[in-house]
Amino acid sequence: MAFVGADYLSGKREFWMANKSLVKAGHCETRADVSKFLSTQWDRIIFDEVITFLLDEMFLPIISCARSSKPQVIAEGGAQVWAGTNPGGRGARWVKEWFLDREVDLERYPKYNSAQWGYVPGYLDDNPYTEPGYRDTLENLPPVLRAQWLHGDWDAFEGQFFEFLKQKDGVDWHVRSMGIAA
Numbered sequence: 001m002a003f004v005g006a007d008y009l010s011g012k013r014e015f016w017m018a019n020k021s022l023v024k025a026g027h028c029e030t031r032a033d034v035s036k037f038l039s040t041q042w043d044r045i046i047f048d049e050v051i052t053f054l055l056d057e058m059f060l061p062i063i064s065c066a067r068s069s070k071p072q073v074i075a076e077g078g079a080q081v082w083a084g085t086n087p088g089g090r091g092a093r094w095v096k097e098w099f100l101d102r103e104v105d106l107e108r109y110p111k112y113n114s115a116q117w118g119y120v121p122g123y124l125d126d127n128p129y130t131e132p133g134y135r136d137t138l139e140n141l142p143p144v145l146r147a148q149w150l151h152g153d154w155d156a157f158e159g160q161f162f163e164f165l166k167q168k169d170g171v172d173w174h175v176r177s178m179g180i181a182a
Helices: 031-037 055-063 071-075 094-102 135-138 143-149
Strands: 004-011 012-019 020-026 044-050 081-085
Touching: 031 055, 044 055, 055 094, 135 143
Parallel strands: 044 081
Antiparallel strands: 004 012, 012 020
16 A cells, blocks of 8 residues: 555555655564564664653663664764653653653663753643643643643652652742751
8 A cells, every 4th residue: 555655564564665765663562572673773763652661671672773784874873762752651760760860870771871862841832733622631630640741740650758849839949958967
């Protein structure tokens, strides 16, 4: 089937472009699914909802396949890994450490280079094509999920005993030393 200038093979979830480029969609729910993506090189790997991936068992093995021998890809900086996601979920902690805070355990990951990792936030109001009423849908979510999905709050999670505020009443909020000696 031809689709937007490409041939689409639905059984394989593949788009073959006229220039012989391949766009392949895949599914990775379990650790066993990771093997489908190994032993191949990819110019670009894109994760949707990266928080659903386990760091050591899924994400890192898959991104090890982001490599290319194509001169054009190398000239443009090499193979790339992109990811999209919302806060919350099983991988939220490592995603926040690697992409947002860019502070990981360097003893465990000695070659981590914070300059190679980044985060581009996106909020509901950034999207001019959101259908009317979608904000109401998000406003009706339970409080923690609402904070994560509507407000992009990476510090909100279930079972939280203390709530740490970055700002209070629009002013930066932090702990101040009271000069009390121990």
